Amino acid sequence: MTPRHPLTPGRAGAASAALALVLASAATGSPVSAAGGEGADVPQGTVAYRSVAQFTTAGKPRDLLLHPDSKKLYVGSDDLPETADVNESGLHVLDPADGKVRSTVGQAPGPTGTLGRRAMRQLLAPLPGDGAVFSYPLRGIGTAKDGDAAAAGAWVPGAAVTHATAGLTPSTVLVAQGPVLSEVDIATAAVRRSVTLEGGDGFAVDAARGTVWFTDIAHRRMYRIDAASFQVTETVELPAGEGFGGFTEVDPETGAVWVGLDSSVVVHDATGKRLGTLRGAGTDMPRAAAFDATTHQAFVVWQDAGDSSQPGSDDDGTLTVHRARDLQEVAKPVVLPGLHVQLGSAAVAVEPGGASVFVSDPVAGRITRLERATSPRVTRSPADRSVAAGTEVSLTAEAEGVPRPTVVWQVSTDAGRTWQAVAGATSPTYTFTAALSDSGRRYRAEFGNDAGVGRTAEATLTVTIPDPTTGGSGPSTAGGTGSTDGTGSTGSAGSTTGGSDGGSDGASGTPGSVGVGSTGATVGGGNHTAPSGGALASTGATVATLAGSAVALTAAGWVLLRRTRPRSTG
Incomplete structure (x- = not known):
């Protein structure tokens, strides 16, 4: 049984044939609206990361x-x-x-x-x-x-x-022993070749382009080493600073070099040209970075200095996520409580596709697992419709997001100025029976998950009075049983007054009951037919009596007329 709208009192009445009105489905032949909708607290499709587990094992x-x-x-x-x-x-x-x-x-x-x-x-x-x-x-x-x-x-x-x-090959690793960079065999640790630099701290390999980038924080520079010759081919100056180094990583897709330096990340392209600088929250220092080849995004872990005497130090670190190509932030920074550098640098690992991220905290002896969430993005919104009262109405809306969004339908009775939730309407399709009092109401669906809330576009429902010609007629009595099928056919044979000559009762007279419809009705005997499309409220017996009286009056008038006509004298 289809429930009444929770905000509309129920009322008795005959319902017409059920009409499924799926407001966002092309299957019913109705137009499909544009997805529309809006983000309630963040833009639709906003990405966020949330901590879901901590490992201390x-x-x-x-x-x-x-x-x-x-x-x-x-x-x-x-x-x-x-x-x-x-x-x-x-x-x-x-x-x-x-x-x-x-x-x-x-x-x-x-x-x-x-x-x-x-x-x-x-x-x-x-x-x-x-x-x-x-x-x-x-x-x-x-x-x-x-x-x-x-x-x-x-x-x-x-x-x-x-x-x-x-x-640079599967059988080797690169190691730094202070300013000395060596290529070493994994199985034997034998040194294959080396190069000695002016100074050095950390480095990263761009295997696709045959390059090693070696950072020298003390001299604020970066050396480019050609993998084939194992010689320095270029020196790139780094910004002046206090001398704190975090990491050196290469984006495998573009070859860009990301260097954690003091409280910023300095990014150069594969040729050493400066692309830009990222800054974290307050005095947080970048200590780890990883790249996801599927999403082309960079994940940077920032650690607090862990010095309460330093302005801006709060012991909390952050995780930031950026588009690797243009350095734009693609997710709201995630606070990592208690992550500071006093007892070691953090590390980060990213699941291919970026669905999960793991960040180590050497101070607390734990690993935090974070999962990506995406705020709801509306893919189907309801559209305006007009139906007759008593019609069953189904509103359908859809949205995508991670985790899967929940839904609550809302209704407005004041042209969208205020909205209230519809009790129990928590499925993508909301069905109720329309009443006249629902006319003008607006409906929308609100989707929500851990990343935010999104709402569909509004749909306005117009409810009309049912057409009275779609069924029913009054009952019949002695004049026969009237048709109630709305086809306009005459009732069954019954007692009628007057035969074809207006004489005595004739059992064989034509039907005297009346059917409602476009074909009219036969009254009494003979061929007296009511105008097409007419409708009579009387029963068949009453109609026959009226017809007999009309015949009698007509005959009396004809006799009087003959008696008053002057006689001919010729």
Whole structure:
């Protein structure tokens, strides 16, 4: 049973045939409106990231790698000082959905090959299928995968390794030992070639263009190294500052170099030309960045200085998301409580497509998982319609968003000035029976999720009085049973007054009842027919009596006329 509109009192009355009015569906033959609508608090389709989980199962996380093949989350960790009874150092393999530890590889070879518990500081590259290449103090280069009892590894000759990344080939990595940059074999840690710079801190590889970019924060410059010759081919000046370095990363799509510098990110194109500068909130410092090749977006983690005496320091960091091509922000910054630099730099890993982002917090010993949400974008709005009272009306609206938006229908009785929710109308299609009092009301659907609220365009409903010609006629009595089908046919045979000559009662006279319709009705005997389209309220017996009286009066008048006519004298 179709409910009455909750804002309209119910009333008794016969309903006409049901009419499905789907206001946004072309299937009914009605025009489909433009999607229309508006964002109530943010523009439609606005992207936002929200924290959905925190993992505290991987010690003091220092680096993250989301494996492209196995989809496992690899975490390189130090030991947490407050857990003296447990050593959490090692390579932890987590389920990215819930943070559960699949396995931990804690043992790696030392300089003499002896296995020991090692901290895993940097994750350099994924191994084919599963596993990771990593560096560990002081000069170790290791490999391991989920379930291994211990890591394989070798030690690079020379000074302690200060930074490392994936190499120019699958079998090599690049390592920095202060200002010395070397290409090193993964399996043996043997140095294939080196170049010594004036100074240096961190670097990034642009494998597609055969380039290595090495930052020298102390001298505020960046060196471009040609991969083929392994020589410096260009020096790029960096902005003056206080001397704090965060990261050096290359956008694999464009080759642009992103450098975290003090409280800003300076971006140069693949040739070294300055493209722009990003700034975070307050005094937050950029400490990690990652790129998503699917969305062409950059994810930057900013950490607070962690110094309460410094103006603007609040201990909270942020995550910002930018279009890599033009540096525009594409999501509202996400506050990361308690993320500061006092006990180490954060790391970030992005799921392909950007649906999930993982940020490490070495201070708190946790990993925060964030998920992308998109505010509702209306794809179907209702359109204006006119129906007869008693008609069943269905309003349909649709919107897309992540997570899937919920919907509440709203109605306005004052031409859209104010709106109120319709009780119980929480489905994309809202159905009710229209009443005359609904005429002029406006309807819309409001969609909402974690990223915002969106509303459809308004639809105005016009309700008209049903057409009385669409059915029904009064009952018949002695003159026969009248037709009630609205076709205009005459009733069944009944008693009539007067035969074809106006004489005595004739049982064989034509029907005396009347049917409502366009074909008229036969009255009494003979061929006396009412005008086409007429309708009589009398019964068949009454009509016959009136017809008989008319015949009698006509006959009496004719006799009187003959009697008063003068006789002829001729």
